[in-house]
Amino acid sequence: MDTPDRSKINNPLSQFEDSPVFNYISNLSPIEPVKSVHITQTFNSLSFSSPPSVFTSPHVNCHRESRFLRRHNLLDASKAKASSEDINNVYSCEKTPADSTQPCHESSEPQENTNPNISIRDASIEPHDENPNISIEVPQGLKYNLASPGFEPVICADEADSLLELPGKPGSDVAYVPDDSEKDSIEGEMHPPALCQTEEKIEGSNCGVDDLINEASDLLMFSPPNMTEAFKDINKQLNPSTKLTNLRTLLRQSATNDGQQMHIVDTVASGSEHEIENHPCESGAATDTVQRQDKHNNVALVANNPIEKVDDKLVYVTHRGIRRRCLDFEMASVQRKNLDGKSNTNSSKEKSEEMDVSKGKQLLPIKHSGDSRKCVLPGIGLHLNALASLNDCKNIKIETLLSGRQPNLPSSSSSLQLSASQDHQLSLVPTSVEKDLEQSENEVQPGEDCTQPLVHMSGEDCTQALVHMPGEDFQQNSPKKKRRRLEPDGEGESCKRCNCKKSKCLKLYCECFAAGVYCIEPCSCRDCFNKPIHVDTVLQTRQQIESRNPLAFAPKVIRGSDSVPEIGDDPNKTPASARHKRGCNCKKSSCLKKYCECYQGGVGCSISCRCEGCKNTYGRKDGSVHSGIEAKPEEETEACEKGVMEKASHKTETQNTEDHPDHALPTTPLRLSRSLIPLPFSSKGKPPRSFVTTISSSGLFVSQKLGKSSAPRSQPKFEMPLQTVPDDDSPVTCIKTSSPNGKRISSPNCDVGSSPTRRGGRKLILQSIPSFPSLTPHNLRSD
DNA sequence: GAGTTTGAAACT
DNA sequence: CAGTTTCAAACTC
Incomplete structure (x- = not known):
């Protein structure tokens, strides 16, 4: 019945x-109650990785999106597959934004697109299992560029439960994803903005804003005041989606001020979609790989992109790279100048090579990333010039320069380089710089170069050295523009060259050699072998010296940033962190004269110092710091007296003091110290090359650069953050002042500026990344 | 510009 | 590792 x-x-x-x-x-x-639970859980798990904000919004939307996604997925998937070849697809997917979250997944997994797509389809078929996944994906996608999610879906289908159960799993999953996700995320940082922009409409610009901001920040970082200001404005104005347009406009404006940035900005703003799509298409997968690599090595990327695509399409990398780029260009430009200026002489080899590099490939950038480092090995310094001559070394040189010296270069050097770069259309140079450029262009005189840099540099020593470096080659050939003792005044000094008579400029006595630079005309040295012609000799000598002391060519002064880890100082203290690698051995100068390397380097004396009667303004052995930076000699005197008093106690205290940030006060700003450096020297101004170079090498990081350069231009606000951020200081890590172990490590790793660059980039990235996910959604919404 | 002072680098 | 010498920058006149 x-x-x-x-x-x-x-x-x-x-x-x-x-x-x-x-x-x-x-x-x-299709959703069943049970499964819904799963979903929630998944979110939770996901939520761990992703910020709550995302969580909430997506949550609600999840269902909808899931459907949308499904449909889209199918469509997108087909598209993606079809387009899988083109990276563009990825972008397109990403562009789809919120809805496209899945697509994003695909995009995130471009390589594995096929699988993911399939999984997605399955998911659509089997709603329950995948729904959660999808939902999850969506949020993540929103937050991150989607990369991670892609994988999850599959996993979830099978192991959704496990995921739910294991909070950590999400992380693991995420971690797993990361490869792609990182890529994407990285790209996201770089590119996404554009994507986001396109998508802004849809989602509201979460991604876009963050990315833009980040980029803007990057730009700011590199770019001088103009950018910074613009950035500030942007921040203020930044409100979510709507603001994007504003940002764009702002960026454009700001960019207009600065040449390169202009391009970048434009690309971002105007061409976001276009460029992006085009970009990938043109460059193809290769570009992606490159870009990704770039992520690892920002420098490389920048260089690559700009160079390769200098045209218009700097897009991705450009944002982050901008700065680096500037460096690269600078370097390259410098070299170019040198080449051009030289018109003759010895370095024909170098010229040809460099020419190829710079012109043909636009600087060395591309190579650097990986190879150059290898080459660079020798250490930080390195005869940049010499290296240049070498085949591979070319890159190295550049890299080294970039890494090590670039730091300094940033502002000042940039000016010079910029002029060269101008050819490229890149007018990186800030207005102020332009002056220099003009001069440089017109005169290209070494002396001036030096001066210019100096001007910017005031704080930055390194740049000078670097600047000279390139210029030097130049000058060598060229002519004779002797800056040399033009500078006696001070700044010019930086340009100063060696005056070796017996060492043949093949010993550390020679500042040029010690700095890794070839001697130039300005040098008044005799029987100089430190020239491109004698590259072999130079290299051999270098090796010998390094064999004895691996750190021989390492920066003598370790910057505060470094100190951070070692000293463990607070960032604030940082300056104190900066210390001389080996410490001084002053007996009569009281560490108040340039005889003292610590003083010369603008750093306080540390425990490692064996100095007697230390009165180092930047920081005594004791640790007492007298107004370091500003404490000018005058004050020093007082300090000296005190110092004497204290000296007795010093020894005991010295240990503490060394690292103690306390000194840092004045010194603190190691970075500042740089700026400081000049001050003390101000009389003469020259920053000792050796230090400079060292610093530069250490300074690698952009941040530092900024900070340094900033002195004149830089804006304090940004500097601060930047500095803090960077702390990069990889150099520090690399070189730990005295510890033997550190030495080895430092030289190899540190040496390569590349690492620094990377680090700098990474660090930045890291920061940015975290901020992105969490901040973007939250902030935007909250805001 | 010459001479002196100074401390790092190099050598023993 | 310590002592001495060599060297070139820093400094003074």
């Missing part, structure tokens, strides 16, 4: 089921 009824009942149901409406409905609400 019952059966029939049931059957009846069933029948009708079946009929309903058969009916399209039922099907439709079933499709619409």
